[in-house]
Amino acid sequence: MGSVLPSADYITPTHGDYALFSVGQRPRVPRHPTGVVLAQNEAQVVKSVLCAQKAGINHVVPRAGGHSYEDFSSQDNAIVVDIAAINYxxxxxxxxxxxxxxxxxxxxxxxxxxxxxxxxxxxxxxxxxxxxxxxxxxxxxxxxxxxxxxxxxxxxxxxxxxxxxxxxxxxxxxxxxxxxxxxxxxxxxxxxxxxxxxxxxxxxxTQNAMFKIAFDHTKQKELLAAWMRYFPSSDARLTTQYNVDKHGSTLVGQFLGTKDQVQKMIQDSGMLSLGGIKEQTWSDNCNSVGAKAFMWTSSCDRVDILNVPTYLSQNDKEYSKSKSDYGSVLLPQAGIDAVVDGLANSPDWAWIQFEALGGVFATIPTNATPYVHRDALFSMQYAVSMQKGQDRTAPNYQWILNYEQSLKPFVNGQHYQNYCDMDIGPNYGVAYWGQENFDRLKKIKPRYDPHNIFRSEQSVPLQ
Structure with missing residues (x-):
């Protein structure tokens, strides 16, 4: 491989940077690829794909940011083609x-x-x-x-x-x-x-009003109920995330309008009147790039946070286990109880994030693209910290498995494909894309990859 790609870095197990590049940013699942190509342009991608097969390695894995929750962007005995440098x-x-x-x-x-x-x-x-x-x-x-x-x-x-x-x-x-x-x-x-x-x-x-409101833990069930009632059917210009852990919760959002307008909406939601507010941050007339920065810094001025390196370091790697669900109906009180009560005895780094859907989502057919989750009202992502080398027998992993079971009666069985989860099992295709879309994807697959060169544990299979 290295002789065919003289201007690209080719990293093998004997290379000093193999530990860094052999896995992505979520390396909880250990991976041992045959080699990693740091491709600098499209021509090197072509050479990498052809050279791998010429060398008898019929398994090629693309990697861009490397944030796959199950580290699908690296595979054992495969050639990983890292395209992070193709970033114009x-x-x-x-x-x-x-x-x-x-x-x-x-x-x-x-x-x-x-x-x-x-x-x-x-x-x-x-x-x-x-x-x-x-x-x-x-x-x-x-x-x-x-x-x-x-x-x-x-x-x-x-x-x-x-x-x-x-x-x-x-x-x-x-x-x-x-x-x-x-x-x-x-x-x-x-x-x-x-x-x-x-x-x-x-x-x-041109108008971006940003806000972040932190609450203590005293009214978590009431706050979640208020969020459920209001935000999935709110003005489409308003998008929110509601993050909950055992210590409290945070409502963060972006409104494509003015601060005065969105403050009235948040007041109308009933969340502010429940009390327990620890901190509030509101920003008016934030430009669109400042709005991206706000989500990480609570400031529209810290746009430097967006200046990320082409390749990340070992310090950027995170060991965690994440899951996702979608809700087609609002959580009843029993579902709200399951969310909050399940967090009460959670590990220290465990949380759940709710995102309101509705808006334009409800106007797009579920088969318009493979992204099938158009008619859901909200999504949930929940996660727990892990340690390097831990598997599903670890206490934190067992906690999230139990938490998932407690939420199951209140969700629709769909999962977000970008929050991949090997616990879903063999029916992942229907869970991610729906039966109709999955069937269509399986028909398309052999037209472009008839030998299944590009694959992972949850890729689209050959028919």
């Missing part, structure tokens, strides 16, 4: 309030947000974590803080470039390779090839 961001069309941008599929979200803002004041409806790579994020859907107005990130993908198993480069959009274009906007999962470029539709949000 160029606004190619500016039509005033909207535009187009070409983005290298390895670009981290922080760089995407900064660059499109600096090239015309644009925004994009991706997630909140600046170190996540756009490649995996968009391929699984991509939820962010303007989602109730603009949908998931995959909804604004105009076209993609992909390297196939045989080295062919294809462009997929609404007029060519339409089946692949449909598949990768929520059903990618490293299943069809290696995406090297996205063309995304960007937009301007």
């Amino acid at each position: 961001v160029t606004v190619t069309a500016n039509n005033g309030d909207t535009g187009l941008a070409k983005v290298g599929a390895g670009a981290r979200l922080g760089k995407v947000y900064s660059d499109i803002f600096n090239q015309g004041g644009f925004n994009f409806n991706g997630g909140t974590c600046p170190t996540v790579g756009i490649g995996g994020h968009v391929s699984g859907g991509g939820y962010g803080m303007v989602a109730r107005q603009f949908g998931v990130a995959a909804d604004r993908v105009v076209s993609i470039r992909m390297v196939l198993y045989n080295g062919t480069i294809v462009v997929a959009n609404s007029t060519q390779h339409q089946d692949l274009y449909w598949a990768v906007r929520g059903g990618g999962s490293g299943s069809f090839g290696i995406i090297t470029e996205f063309v995304i539709s960007v937009f301007k949000t």
